[in-house]
Amino acid sequence: AQSVTQPDIHITVSEGASLELRCNYSYGATPYLFWYVQSPGQGLQLLLKYFSGDTLVQGIKGFEAEFKRSQSSFNLRKPSVHWSDAAEYFCAVGGNTDKLIFGTGTRLQVFP
Amino acid sequence: ETGVTQSPTHLIKTRGQQVTLRCSSQSGHNTVSWYQQALGQGPQFIFQYYREEENGRGNFPPRFSGLQFPNYSSELNVNALELDDSALYLCASSRSATRGADTQYFGPGTRLTVL
Numbered sequence: 001a002q003s004v005t006q007p008d009i010h011i012t013v014s015e016g017a018s019l020e021l022r023c024n025y026s027y028g029a030t031p032y033l034f035w036y037v038q039s040p041g042q043g044l045q046l047l048l049k050y051f052s053g054d055t056l057v058q059g060i061k062g063f064e065a066e067f068k069r070s071q072s073s074f075n076l077r078k079p080s081v082h083w084s085d086a087a088e089y090f091c092a093v094g095g096n097t098d099k100l101i102f103g104t105g106t107r108l109q110v111f112p
Numbered sequence: 113e114t115g116v117t118q119s120p121t122h123l124i125k126t127r128g129q130q131v132t133l134r135c136s137s138q139s140g141h142n143t144v145s146w147y148q149q150a151l152g153q154g155p156q157f158i159f160q161y162y163r164e165e166e167n168g169r170g171n172f173p174p175r176f177s178g179l180q181f182p183n184y185s186s187e188l189n190v191n192a193l194e195l196d197d198s199a200l201y202l203c204a205s206s207r208s209a210t211r212g213a214d215t216q217y218f219g220p221g222t223r224l225t226v227l
Contacts, residue, residue: 004154036218043116043202044155044218090154099145099168100204100216102154 002027004091006103013081014111021076021106023091033074034092034100035065044090050074061085086110116205116219124225125193133188133222135203142208143167144186145216146178149200161186162208190224198226 005024013019025031032051036044048059055067065076074091088107092100117136125131137144143162147155157170161180175191184205190197200223204216 034215041223043118043220044204046215046217049215092154094216099157099160099170100147100155101157102147104152104154 002093002101004093004101004103006089006091006106008106009104010107010109012109012111015083016080019076019078019081019085019108021089021091021108023074023076023103024072025074025091025093026072027093027095027101029095032094033065033067034094035059035063035074035076036090036092038088038090038105040087047076047089081108081110083110083112116203116217118201118203118219118222120222121220122223122225124227126227127193127195129193130189130191131193131224133190133201133203133224135186135188135205135219137184137186137203137205138217140207141205141217142184143206143214144180144184145204145206146186146188147202147204148172149202149221150196151199155202158188193226195226198224200224 003026034049035047047063048057050057050067063078088105090105091103094100119134145160146158149155158172159169160167164180177189180186200221202221203219206214206216
């Protein structure tokens with residue numbers, strides 16, 4: 001079955017600390033992987049995507065993610081978190097059908 | 113370049129009523145996908161429209177239906193509303209469903225409350 005697992009429901013970090021949000025997927029074909037961010041009451045903003053090529057991808061706002069096929073993972077990282085990064089983060093997987101399967105999200109809280 | 117827009121922003125309906133949500137796709141995009149996001153959950157795929165034809169459907173009953181117009185804007189219709197239909201409905205557009213997976217750009221969503 002196709003699925004995305006985000007094991008951390010809620011993460012709290014101090015401003016300036018590093019961040020890693022975990023994402024594991026199950027997908028029968030070549031996966032296309034995405035990270036989106038959602039602020040309260042808002043739509044989804046694309047942070048970064050992986051289709052092929054270099055397994056370390058750079059995104060907006062200083063985020064990066066690494067695709068590890070052997071671990072079926074696509075973890076999101078940021079070296080230094082800012083208070084404005086507080087939001088809900090969603091990992092998603094897609095394929096040739098263009099339908100996205102989302103995880104349940106990780107809520108990030110940032111303390112000053 | 114205009115992004116994805118949705119209307120209305122918020123909507124309150126009662127059980128059994130019908131609702132229509134609207135979406136305008138981003139310039140240059142001919143594919144629209146609709147998602148339902150219940151509170152505290154990730155978005156769930158409802159269906160996708162490509163060049164005015166349904167191009168894939170998720171696990172939603174037939175009372176969820178849609179349309180896509182020649183200008184690639186789209187409507188989501190839900191009949192016989194149930195309390196569980198209360199959710200944020202997100203529309204996303206992408207350049208072309210025939211290109212394989214492409215980046216989907218999301219609108220701000222419509223918050224539907226069913227009483």
